[in-house]
Amino acid sequence: MEAFLQRIASRLGRDVRTSVERPKWKHAPQHTVFQGYSQDELLDELKKQCTRIHTTLVETTAGRLVDAIDDVIAAHGGGPIVVANDERYEQFGLSSLFTREDVHVWDHTLGRANIEAAERANIGITFSDITLAESGTVVLLNNRDQGRTISFLPKTYVAIIPRSTIVPRMTQAARTIRERGHVPSCINFITGPSNSADIEMNLVVGVHGPVKATYIVITDR
Amino acid sequence: MNVTLFVTCLVDLFHVNVGKATVELLERLGCTIHFPEGQTCCGQPAYNSGYVKEAKEAMKHMIRTFEHAEYIVTPSGSCATMFKEYPHIFQGDGEWEERAQRLADKTYELTQFIVDVLKVEDVGARLEGKATYHTSCHMTRLLGVKDAPFTLLQHVKGLEVVPLPNAHNCCGFGGTFSVKMGPISEQMVDEKIQCIEQVEADYLIGADCGCLMNIGGRIERKGKPIRVMHIAEVLNCR
Amino acid sequence: MALKINMGEFHERVEKGIHNTFMRGAVAGAQERLRTRRLEAAEELGNWEEWRALGEEIRQHTLENLDYYLMQLSENVKKRGGHVFFAQTAEEANDYICRVVASKQAKKIVKSKSMVTEEIHMNAALEKLGCEVIETDLGEYILQVDDHDPPSHIVAPALHKNKEQIRDVFKEKLAYTKTEKPEELALHARHMLRHEYMTADVGITGCNFAIAESGSITLVTNEGNADLVTALPKTQITVMGMERIVPTFEEMEVLVSLLTRSAVGQKLTSYITVLTGPREEGEVDGPEEFHLVIVDNGRSDILGTEFQSVLQCIRCAACVNVCPVYRHIGGHSYGSIYSGPIGAVLSPLLGGYDDYKELPYASTLCAACTEACPVKIPLHELLLKHRQTIVEREGKAPISEKLAMKAFGLGAASSLLYKLGSKIAPTAVNPFTTNDRISKGPGPLKAWTDIREFPAPEKERFRDWLKQRGNE
Numbered sequence: 047m048e049a050f051l052q053r054i055a056s057r058l059g060r061d062v063r064t065s066v067e068r069p070k071w072k073h074a075p076q077h078t079v080f081q082g083y084s085q086d087e088l089l090d091e092l093k094k095q096c097t098r099i100h101t102t103l104v105e106t107t108a109g110r111l112v113d114a115i116d117d118v119i120a121a122h123g124g125g126p127i128v129v130a131n132d133e134r135y136e137q138f139g140l141s142s143l144f145t146r147e148d149v150h151v152w153d154h155t156l157g158r159a160n161i162e163a164a165e166r167a168n169i170g171i172t173f174s175d176i177t178l179a180e181s182g183t184v185v186l187l188n189n190r191d192q193g194r195t196i197s198f199l200p201k202t203y204v205a206i207i208p209r210s211t212i213v214p215r216m217t218q219a220a221r222t223i224r225e226r227g228h229v230p231s232c233i234n235f236i237t238g239p240s241n242s243a244d245i246e247m248n249l250v251v252g253v254h255g256p257v258k259a260t261y262i263v264i265t266d267r
Numbered sequence: 268m269n270v271t272l273f274v275t276c277l278v279d280l281f282h283v284n285v286g287k288a289t290v291e292l293l294e295r296l297g298c299t300i301h302f303p304e305g306q307t308c309c310g311q312p313a314y315n316s317g318y319v320k321e322a323k324e325a326m327k328h329m330i331r332t333f334e335h336a337e338y339i340v341t342p343s344g345s346c347a348t349m350f351k352e353y354p355h356i357f358q359g360d361g362e363w364e365e366r367a368q369r370l371a372d373k374t375y376e377l378t379q380f381i382v383d384v385l386k387v388e389d390v391g392a393r394l395e396g397k398a399t400y401h402t403s404c405h406m407t408r409l410l411g412v413k414d415a416p417f418t419l420l421q422h423v424k425g426l427e428v429v430p431l432p433n434a435h436n437c438c439g440f441g442g443t444f445s446v447k448m449g450p451i452s453e454q455m456v457d458e459k460i461q462c463i464e465q466v467e468a469d470y471l472i473g474a475d476c477g478c479l480m481n482i483g484g485r486i487e488r489k490g491k492p493i494r495v496m497h498i499a500e501v502l503n504c505r
Numbered sequence: 506m507a508l509k510i511n512m513g514e515f516h517e518r519v520e521k522g523i524h525n526t527f528m529r530g531a532v533a534g535a536q537e538r539l540r541t542r543r544l545e546a547a548e549e550l551g552n553w554e555e556w557r558a559l560g561e562e563i564r565q566h567t568l569e570n571l572d573y574y575l576m577q578l579s580e581n582v583k584k585r586g587g588h589v590f591f592a593q594t595a596e597e598a599n600d601y602i603c604r605v606v607a608s609k610q611a612k613k614i615v616k617s618k619s620m621v622t623e624e625i626h627m628n629a630a631l632e633k634l635g636c637e638v639i640e641t642d643l644g645e646y647i648l649q650v651d652d653h654d655p656p657s658h659i660v661a662p663a664l665h666k667n668k669e670q671i672r673d674v675f676k677e678k679l680a681y682t683k684t685e686k687p688e689e690l691a692l693h694a695r696h697m698l699r700h701e702y703m704t705a706d707v708g709i710t711g712c713n714f715a716i717a718e719s720g721s722i723t724l725v726t727n728e729g730n731a732d733l734v735t736a737l738p739k740t741q742i743t744v745m746g747m748e749r750i751v752p753t754f755e756e757m758e759v760l761v762s763l764l765t766r767s768a769v770g771q772k773l774t775s776y777i778t779v780l781t782g783p784r785e786e787g788e789v790d791g792p793e794e795f796h797l798v799i800v801d802n803g804r805s806d807i808l809g810t811e812f813q814s815v816l817q818c819i820r821c822a823a824c825v826n827v828c829p830v831y832r833h834i835g836g837h838s839y840g841s842i843y844s845g846p847i848g849a850v851l852s853p854l855l856g857g858y859d860d861y862k863e864l865p866y867a868s869t870l871c872a873a874c875t876e877a878c879p880v881k882i883p884l885h886e887l888l889l890k891h892r893q894t895i896v897e898r899e900g901k902a903p904i905s906e907k908l909a910m911k912a913f914g915l916g917a918a919s920s921l922l923y924k925l926g927s928k929i930a931p932t933a934v935n936p937f938t939t940n941d942r943i944s945k946g947p948g949p950l951k952a953w954t955d956i957r958e959f960p961a962p963e964k965e966r967f968r969d970w971l972k973q974r975g976n977e
Contacts, residue, residue, distance in 0.1 A: 487942070
C-alpha cells in the first residue's frame with residue numbers, strides 16, 4: 047500500500063498527504079431542488095415521478111393501511127409473501143400481516159432459510175426509511191431483521207411510505223446517512239422495478255429483480 | 268465603425284465571393300473596412316494536427332498583424348474560435364499571452380458582430396426560396412454563437428428557413444480529418460446531405476467555408492440540386 | 506478480454522464498421538434516444554452547468570488528493586472487516602483475485618458489469634484456474650454466451666447486436682425455444698441466471714464510486730444484478746480503478762446524479778446500492794468476506810500530466826452518445842474496450858501509442874464530447890494533446906506531413922511567402938482544373954477529391970480585388 051500511495055504522491059509532485067480538509071464546494075445546485083416544498087408538494091412530485099418509473103402509487107391513511115395492503119397483495123396474485131421483522135409493522139397496526147399463513151417474517155436466527163423464503167415469495171414488503179420525491183426512490187437501511195433480498199428476489203416489491211419520510215432528493219438522504227454515524231452494511235436506493243434496455247434499446251421491465259413495484263403512501267403519518 | 272477584416276485563407280484563395288459579400292455588407296451597415304495586407308492564416312491546420320510550434324509562428328504573425336485593430340471581424344466561426352484560443356495556447360508566455368488576450372477580446376465572427384455589436388437584426392436582404400442552415404461545430408460549441416445567424420436569416424425577405432434534422436452532428440470536415448479519415452468523413456458528409464435533402468431545401472447556408480467546401484464539394488460530386496451559400500452572400504443579396 | 510480487442514488494423518476495422526448496416530442503424534438510433542434523454546434530464550434541472558461545475562470540482566479535488574482518499578478508504582474498509590489489496594498492475598490484481606478464489610475452492614463466480622475487470626483480463630485468469638465466470642448484466646451475458654464477443658459501448662455493451670442474432674445465439678447455446686421478443690429473451694436470461702446467483706461461490710463487481718469516509722462502494726444498475734451478485738455468494742470481490750472514489754456520501758450522491766442523467770437520462774437508475782464491508786453480525790444475506798481490489802494499471806502514469814483530467818471520467822458514455830465518428834464506425838473500430846471519444850483519449854494512455862496512434866485522429870474536433878461531459882473533461886483538447894505528443898515526442902508523424910507543416914509554419918508566419926504562394930497556386934494546380942473545379946487532385950488533394958470536388962484557387966485573390974477597389 048505504501049508504495050502504491052507513494053507513487054501517486056510522487057506523480058502529483060509532493061509527499062503523501064495524511065490529512066486533507068474537505069473543501070466547501072463553490073457550487074451547490076443540489077440544494078435548490080424542491081427547496082422549501084411542503085410535504086404535500088413533495089408528495090405531488092413523488093406521484094408525478096412514479097408515472098415515469100413503471101411504479102404504481104397508492105395513497106391511503108394509517109387507519110386504512112391494512113385494507114390497502116390487502117388490496118395490493120390481492121392485485122398482485124397473493125402470497126407467498128416475505129416481510130421484514132420491523133417494529134413499524136406493529137406501530138402501523140399491521141400485526142395481522144405476521145399471522146397470515148403465507149407470510150414469512152424475516153428471522154435472522156433461521157439463517158439461509160430466509161433467503162429461500164424470499165426466493166419463493168411472490169411479494170416482498172418493506173418500509174421506506176427515506177423517500178426521494180425527485181426520483182421516486184425508496185431508501186432501505188437494511189439490517190439483520192430486514193434482509194437485502196426481500197426487495198430483490200420476489201416478483202413484486204411493495205414499499206410502505208409514511209409521508210413524513212419524503213424528502214426532496216438524494217442530497218437530504220446522503221446527509222442523514224452521514225449524520226447517523228454507523229453506516230448499514232447495505233443501503234438500497236430503489237427506484238421502481240428492475241429493467242434493462244440491453245436488447246436493441248427496448249425497455250424490458252423485470253430482469254433480475256422485481257417485475258413490478260408498488261408504493262403505498264400513508265398520507266397522515 | 269472601423270472594422271479590420273480577417274478574411275481567412277480559405278476565402279482569400281478559394282471563396283473570393285464570400286470576402287466580397289462580407290465587405291459590401293459591412294460597408295452598407297456603415298463600417299469602414301481595413302485590410303492588413305500581411306494577414307495569412309490563423310494557424311489552425313497546423314495546430315489541430317499537433318504541430319504547435321509551427322502553428323505558434325503563424326499565430327504570432329497574426330497577433331502582430333492585427334494588433335492595431337479596433338474590431339476584428341471574420342466570416343468564419345472556426346477561425347474566430349482559433350483567435351479566441353490564442354491566450355490559452357500562449358498561456359504562461361508572459362508578453363504573448365497578454366497580446367493574445369487583447370487580440371481575442373476584439374475578435375468577432377461576422378454574424379455575431381452584426382447582431383451583438385452593430386445591433387442590427389435586419390440587414391435588408393432578399394432571397395427567394397427555402398433554406399436550411401448548417402450550425403458549424405466550432406462556432407456553436409466553442410465560440411458559443413448559436414442564435415445570431417438565425418436572427419439575421421429570419422429577416423431575409425422571401426427566405427423560408429427550415430430546421431436541419433440532426434443539426435448537432437458534425438459535417439465531417441474537421442480540417443485534415445477530411446483527408447486523413449476519408450472513409451469516415453465520407454459517411455458523415457453523406458448523412459449531412461441526406462438531412463439537407465430530407466427538408467427539400469434549395470439552399471444550404473453556413474458560416475464556415477471549411478464545412479461549406481466539404482458539404483458543397485460532396486453535393487457537387489453527387490450532382491444534387493442544392494445551392495451552397497455562405498451566410499455573408501445570403502445577407503448581401505438584394 | 507483485455508483493453509485491446511484484437512481485430513486487425515484500424516482502417517480495416519473502420520471499413521468493417523462502416524459496412525455493418527445493422528450496427529450503424531442501431532448506433533444512430535441509440536445515440537438519438539440517449540442524447541435526447543440526457544438533454545431532457547439536464548434541462549429539467551434548469552442549472553445543469555452548475556451541476557457540471559460541481560462535478561468537475563469534486564473530481565479534480567479528489568484526484569489532487571487521491572493518495573489521501575485511498576488511504577482513508579482502505580482504513581475504513583478494514584475497520585468494517587473488509588480486506589483491501591492495492592494492485593499496481595493487472596497481473597497483481599489477477600493474482601490476488603485468483604488467490605482469494607482458490608482459497609475458497611470456488612468453482613462458480615457470478616459477476617456484475619465492470620470495465621476494469623475487462624481491462625485487466627480477469628475472466629481469463631479465473632477461467633485458467635478452472636472457474637466458471639458468469640456475467641450477469643444482460644448485455645454482457647449476451648456477449649459472453651456469444652463466444653465472448655467484445656463490448657461495443659461502455660454502457661450498452663451489446664448495442665451492435667440485433668434481437669434476431671441474440672435469439673439465434675440463445676437457441677444455439679442455451680436451448681432457447683422462444684421468439685426474438687426482447688421480453689422473452691430477457692425472461693430466459695432471468696431464469697438461467699437466477700439459478701447461477703443461488704449457487705455461486707463468489708460474486709465479483711466493479712465499483713462506480715467508492716466512498717472514502719465510510720469505506721463503502723456504490724453500484725449503479727437498472728437490472729438489479731449487482732445486488733444479487735453481492736447478496737447471495739459467500740465471498741464478494743470488488744475491483745475498482747483507483748480513481749473511482751469520492752470523499753463522502755454527499756459527493757457520491759452528486760456524481761451518481763450526474764452519472765445516471767448523463768448515461769441514460771434517468772434521475773436515478775432503478776438500483777443504487779451502497780455496500781459497506783461484509784455482512785454484519787446476525788445478517789443472513791450479503792457476503793461473509795469482502796475484498797476490495799484497487800487497481801492502478803497505468804493510471805498513475807496519467808497523474809501529474811496534461812492528461813490528468815481524463816481520470817475525472819465517471820464512465821457515463823455521454824461523449825460516446827454524441828460522437829459523430831463513433832456513430833458511423835461503431836465501438837469495435839476503436840480496437841479497445843473503451844470506445845468513442847473517451848476511448849480515443851484513454852486507450853493510447855493505458856495501452857500505448859503503438860496500438861492506438863490512429864485514435865486521436867479519429868475525431869473532427871467538433872467538441873460535442875466536451876460539451877456533453879458531465880464532469881467537464883476537455884476531451885477534444887486532450888485529443889489535440891495526443892496529436893501534439895505523437896508529433897513532438899513520439900516522432901510518429903509521417904515525414905510528408907512534417908514537411909508540409911514546416912512549410913505551413915514558414916508560409917503562414919511570413920506575409921511575403923504567403924502572398925507568393927497564394928499567387929502561384931492557381932497556376933500550380935492548373936493542369937488539374939476543369940471549370941474551376943478539381944475532380945482528381947494530386948498528392949494530398951487526392952484524398953479530398955476521392956470523395957468531393959475541390960474548388961480551384963481563384964485567379965483573382967480576394968486581396969487583389971480589394972486593392973483594385975481602392976480599400977486600404
